[in-house]
Amino acid sequence: MTLYLRFTDHLHAALDTLxxxxxxxxxxxxxxxxVEPPRDATHGDLATNAAMVLAKPAGTNPRALAEALSGELGKVPGVVGTSVAGPGFINLSLDADTWAAELRAIAEAGADYGKSRRGEGTTVNIEYVSANPTGPMHMGHCRGAVVGDALASLLEFTGNRVIREYYVNDAGGQVDVLARSAHLRYREVLGEDIGAVPEGFYPGDYLVPVGQALAAEFGDRYAAAPEAEWLALFRTRAVAAMMDLIRADLALLGIHHDRFTSEAELQAAGKPEAAEAMLRARDLIYDGVLEAPKGETPDDWEPVELPLFRSTAFGDDQDRPIxxxxxxxxxxxxxxxxxxQKAEDADQLIDIWGADHAGTVKRIVAAVKALTGGSKPFDVKLVQMVRLLRGGEPVKMSKRAGNFVTLxxxxxxxxxxxxxxxxxxRKADAQMDFDFxxxxxxxxxxxxFYVQYAHARVHSLHRRAAEAGLALPAHADLSRLGTEEWALVKRAAQFPRLVEAAGAAREPHRIAFYLYDLAAEFHAAWNMGNDDPARRFLRPDDLPLTAARLFLADAIGQIIRNGLRIMGVAAVEELGQ
Incomplete structure (x- = not known):
């Protein structure tokens, strides 16, 4: 059990005593x-809001309760001081042995340090990317792909079973346009001069190999044939080719989905009809007429009766046609x-969408609530687009893709x-610039660079110690560590708490923020040795101190590796890797 969880247990035991x-x-x-770090490190090592939270329902004064609780917490082994701040916050100071024990816990747990069982027994379906299968991945898809994949890893790290899902939109009009664009390239391969790609078709050169494959398979059989004879066939072939392309692009990012769900197959299996029947049975779908859109006159608007979902019953501004x-x-x-369908084998659902879909969030959240009776928590995370720059200037589009920069x-x-x-x-819903x-x-x-550099520095210490022929003691005496080193240990010990908080908030970017702060403190400790040789991690004149500092550095390296693994990023051992 990590330090913050252990002291949370101590706090509840003290409350039980009261x-x-x-x-x-x-x-x-x-x-x-x-139980968390105090905002001001000079106030102590841990802080709790227990008295502030419980005083009102207990009918007592927060500060009086804090004084009583402080007395109980002062009896906990490892606590060397307690204080009550402001209206009732309690600060605790811990002895060096407590922090040394946590440092050894990091070494003992290794790759598992920071893992929790918070999500044990819960299956979470995360749908992310779900780009239309009409071309290669572009940078508009990239951020959502990374956020979704990192969130999946984060939730696995906190004990959840995760299903990574990609929803393939292969039943709409855009895939018919894809098929027609592929047919154009097919005719081009057969020798026809197709001229400029017509407006509304997909112009990218990525469809040329699709045309070549179709020509190799079918010869000129469909070159002059009516569209009805080849559209469905070419649609199937083109979508399959695009999904192969998309999978390859995602693999470059280290992303692999567990499930690819086809919209066309869902419809063929009658899943929409089943959902409609369930909702009609609950009077949540009815046949009605939508109001005319704003600005439309009666002459411009022809009312049509459609099956409508009662999304207004769930806070939407109007009912929605299905x-x-x-x-x-x-x-x-x-x-x-x-x-x-997703709700059939998952306890919780999460979708990662582009911010341009913000207007549809409320209705799909309402639909899931209606379909599951509110039994399956559902969250939609919106991700802002990324602006691509090179030295501050907008990046030109890719010729191969036709009108975008490929991932x-x-x-x-x-x-x-x-x-x-x-x-x-950056937080997923904040704007981002990506400058090459x-x-x-x-x-x-x-x-x-800053985080990778910290890890590379840690790795270099053992190599340099070996090169210097330092005969280090087998057991590190951590009592040799000083005030600055213990401050680094305290930052490291926050990792498990940070992971749990990031998982609960569904915010993997918190891992990146934490790793940057941890790296900054490590670099600061390293750089002090540039000015004062006594502060260096390697002290040939004091091997016990060197062993203690190496033990600390190894723990920092382990946490960086654990955090980077959640992010799907490799921990390099040398700069330039």
């Missing part, structure tokens, strides 16, 4: 009680069926780890 003594009434809700006037499913109707081109230029880390250096010059810069202002 209940038994009649100082506190029994049965108070302690859900909001926390079918078009043609009888085809609307995007919302098809997506509702997709979530209906593959970016990964091949700067590397998977740089792309993944950078995508997590900045993300490879070897400076403190580049978080990717």
């Amino acid at each position: 209940e038994a003594a009649g100082t506190l009434p029994a049965g108070l809700n302690r859900a909001a009680v926390t 079918r078009k006037s043609t009888g085809q499913w609307t995007y919302f109707g098809a997506d509702m069926a997709n979530h209906f 593959a081109d970016v990964v091949r230029e700067v590397g998977k780890d740089v792309v993944r880390f950078t995508m997590l250096t 010059a900045k993300v490879v810069e070897a400076s403190k202002d580049n978080p990717v």
